[in-house]
Each structure stands twice: as C-alpha cells, then as structure tokens.
Amino acid sequence: MPLDDTWFTESLESQGSAFSLKIARKLHEEQSPFQRIEVYETTHWGRLLVLDGAVMLTQRDNFTYHEMMAHPVLFTHPNPRDVLIIGGGDCGMLREVLKHDSVRRAVQVDIDERVTRVAEQFFPELTEGIKDPRAQLLFEDGLRYLKEAPAASFDVIIVDSTDPVGPAAGLFGPEFMRDAYRALRLDGLIVQQSESPILHLDTILTELYAVMRDAGFAKVVTLTYPVVGYPSGWWSATMASKGADLTKFREQDALNKRFETHYYNAAIHRGALAVPEFCKKLFTDQ
C-alpha cells in the first residue's frame, strides 16, 4: 500500500490527506534565497513544479487554475487596462492576462526571480508573455511594491500566491489588503487564490473575507473550480470590489472572446459563482 520513491507526494498532515504523482525523473532542484524549487518529469502529467514541497502546477492541469484566476475578474471589470499580478513567478497568470486586448500594462511582481528563470527553462509555454511589450516583470517584495504604488493606479490585482505560510503569509494580511484597496481605482477589483472550499471554509476563507471587508471592500464573492494537483482537488478564487456587483460580468464579451481557453467560458464563469449549500454561511454576497 505505501508508495515507493518513484512518486512525488504532497501530504497535508493538518487534513490527513495526500496527493501523489508518479515521477519519471527529477529535472531540477535548487534552494533559492526564498524557497526550495523542484521540477520533475511525471509519467502522465507532463512536468511538475514544486515549491517548498507543495505542488504548484503540472503541465497537464494548470489551465483550470490560471484561467479561473484570470478571466472571471477580467471579464467582471468593465475595462481592465492596468493589471497587477502579485506572485505568479511561473508566468502562467501573465499569459492569461495578456489574452485580453484591453490590457495595456501587466505588472508581475514576484519576490523570487529563480521561479521565473526555472519556468523559462522547463515551462516555456507558460512564459511566452515575457516578450510582450505590455508585460513588466519585477522581482521584489509584492507587499512593499503595493505599499509604494500610486493610489488608484490599477484596475485589477491578481494575488497568485502560494499557501498563506512562508513568503506568502503577508499576502493574506490586513496591511496588504488595505494597500491593495488604495492602489485600486474606484471600479477596481482584486482576486485572491483562496484555497479549498471543503478544507478551508472556516479558517483561511473566513479570515480572508474579514480582511477584505475590513480593508473597505464592499462586495466579496468566491468562485470554485477543480484543480487536480491542489489539496482536495477543489479550489477557490475570492474576488472583491469597492461596490460593483461581482455576480455580473461582461457575459457577451466572454461568449465572444477572441482567445482560446481550455476550461473557462461564460457558462463556466456563471457556474463557478454558484454557492454550494454548505458555503452559504460565508459566501453571502450573492
């Protein structure tokens, strides 16, 4: 019954669950100034990126996460031009953001340049956005960047962070969220990866709702979607606005989108807004 060492396993002791992928070989391993970066060739999921022992993405399944973090918020904003990505060093989020013609500037701020360099080498399909003249890559602390950003300078902020421990802990905190509020324009939107609905409703999700509301965000909604490689296989994105109804989006534009997706479409967007019965106690905005 135990798996041997031909498997990469991420175990979540706090939930008594674990997920494993069968490995063909290890392609890369390094300790950056911020975290341990590993790349594996799996037998069935393409290449696997691991940060500090946690699955970040596989080539086969990362599309659900990247598409559901990028397109719902960008089709909810009336005209997203200036977009800030905090984290996202693998550049998969940047690629999705740049699919929107309205975007004139996409700033990606990840503290760890090594993640991007490793992605360029092993996940070139994710990093194609780097060459886009609208893209600006910064390798620095996202918290400090946001604190120093001019007020009302962004339309959309996407927080593509790792779990709220280690380098990403501050990205779920009150100071970060207040700075995000300040850096967003009046119709600005923030979206934060918000872990698993079934594992983290009473903990991380509840805290995130409180932090967003305390920062001044008037509306908060959570979308749910599958991510095979993350704990429970079921993940969420929590979106906040200064007042705009987040259950409405540019549905016609989504229907007529001029770019390809593998998971996202207008019906999926609408469906992801549906609130499971057991989440209603928290996801009250709809």
Added chain:
Amino acid sequence: MPLDDTWFTESLESQGSAFSLKIARKLHEEQSPFQRIEVYETTHWGRLLVLDGAVMLTQRDNFTYHEMMAHPVLFTHPNPRDVLIIGGGDCGMLREVLKHDSVRRAVQVDIDERVTRVAEQFFPELTEGIKDPRAQLLFEDGLRYLKEAPAASFDVIIVDSTDPVGPAAGLFGPEFMRDAYRALRLDGLIVQQSESPILHLDTILTELYAVMRDAGFAKVVTLTYPVVGYPSGWWSATMASKGADLTKFREQDALNKRFETHYYNAAIHRGALAVPEFCKKLFTDQ
C-alpha cells in the same frame, strides 16, 4: 517522501496519480462473494469505505457525489415516482432519492448484500432509508433485474456503480443500456456515474455517450462536480433522456426544496451543466 502504512492509498497507475487518507485504525475487512470490503477510521475524514482497493466514500465528503447523482436527475424529471437504483449498496443514494416527496417506490438493486450490511453497521447515517416503506432492497444482479423488469416501469434509473471494471463492467455496456431504455417510461431518465472529466473524457465518457445513443437515448448531458476521494477530485454524472431537454429542470421546485442538502441547490445544478471548453467536443447536447 514515501507515505508509511498509517495511510490508505488508492493509486491509479494508468494515470500516474494517487490519493491517500491518514488512517487511525482499520475497523473491518472481509472478502464478500463479490469483492473485498474494508472500513477504516481516518484521522480527518470520518470513516472510509473501500471496495477492492478503491475509495467508495468517506463520511466527510460523500455528500457531493450522492447529492449530484440524485437531485439533478430527480429535479429534471417532471414527476419522478418509480426510481431504480442499480448498485448503491451503501444506501447513500437511496437516502437522497427518498427526500423527494413525489417518489412512491425506490428499488435498490445491489449484487452484494454485504456492502449494505457493513454500511448499516459503520455508516448508519447513510442507511436510514432502509426503514422507509417506499424502499425496496434487492440483492441480486442489476443487469438481470433490469432485463426482467416490465417495460416502461420506471421514471428514473440511477446507476451508482463502481468503476467499469469487475462487477460493474456490464453496467456501462450496450445490453444494459438497451434494457434501461426499455424499462424507462417515455419521459424517463437515466443517470450514470461517469468518472472524471479530466481523466476519462476520451475513454469511458466517450464510450458511454456512444452506448447511450446507440441504445436510443436522444439527449445526453454530463454534469461535473467535486468528489475529494475519487481520482483527480473532479467527477461527473451523465444523464440521458428519450427526447426531453436535459438542460431544463424544475428550477422553482429546486429553489423551494423542502429538504436539506449540503452541496446541491438550484444554482449548483445550473452550474454543473456548464460545459468546460475542453469537454465541448463530447458534451454537445447543450
């Protein structure tokens, strides 16, 4: 990295993935005439039922599967009175079916009585429907039962089977599906658990669509939903009709349902019908 023997692991070699739950202790193990039945106490997921090494359900997460296999089809049928459950020996499906007041007869046909007896002992919350006078439990071969069932005798057939190998292989076959067609009334509906959209689209799901259409079913749709304990964490239910539009359902009745659910509601039902972009090549009915 390898997990020790305090974990129960289901590995899917054909997909190079595995899912594990931390075990407190083994509560039961037997070899029935049909399969190996195991029950574990997990550390975080309540009790775990395993058949032939495959996770059937945990107490914590079985609600998504049972609710999404039962309520969408029952709210799509205009007036479900006679319901047949093939498989479903743990009685969790029966419990959900009996929540519908319109149901006057729910027949559960599982080949393995031992699954039901084990469920009564270790999962009593699932088996409460056994006492309901509308319930009829038969322990025999579902294929034979359906072959001998009078024509047009059921409104809804729910195929709550294990994976299409071993005892359940025939439940995905053409003969079974033709018998189901015959046993259903003109407005009758069948729903079949249809594995993972991301793992089985080109194999089991494609074959199931072909078998359903060959049997005479005019409309086929697939709903998707999370199931933590099944491979990939993302599962599906495929529904077929003799002509009725399966994208419409008794939405008002679902909104005003007089029973509790933990996942299902009208918005979730609508959302589960959304077809992911990569599934559009198969899920063409919508």
